[in-house]
Amino acid sequence: QQQVKQSPQSLIVQKGGISIINCAYENTAFDYFPWYQQFPGKGPALLIAIRPDVSEKKEGRFTISFNKSAKQFSLHIMDSQPGDSATYFCAASKAGTASKLTFGTGTRLQVTL
């Protein structure tokens, strides 16, 4: 049972454009929603995270939008750069913990010149 669904599977964006990745979850007990960035041969690195008491969180070029009623959240990467080319994973966890994560299937982002 896939509890966190992520789309699209892959994404090609021009340099300077906006990259948008979407996730939907089923379990209403989830209350922590991070996004991770993974480069080939490396472990995932935390980018930004949100809890359901806010609808949006911005850190630099990265923004999470959260819609609790729709059980959806998304990552927006503004002014996308070639160095942003990586695989992005959304995740969720419950019961006040930021660990024991349930991950989405990943989005491979390619930013072209």
Place this chain on the structure above:
Amino acid sequence: ETGVTQSPTHLIKTRGQQVTLRCSSQSGHNTVSWYQQALGQGPQFIFQYYREEENGRGNFPPRFSGLQFPNYSSELNVNALELDDSALYLCASSFGPLNEQFFGPGTRLTVL
């Protein structure tokens, strides 16, 4: 401050064998979680250790077992290896189960 380290980097085993993977948590972290990441998939939670006790387990069979030592480093043991166990095994550490975790680079296990 050193980050999460894992050993070995790569490992090749044959079906039916046993394997032990190791993880050293980030300095000051007392909680270690293990994840399995199959090729092209997101990581899947195996189990977590907090202060040397198992603190939650994902949907993995008992042949996946672990240990946490007094210095908070950890081992993942897999018995009776199957072809489907081929994956990247990730270790993540945190200061307590409630706080954000930081991942190591992983161990790539290939089962032939």
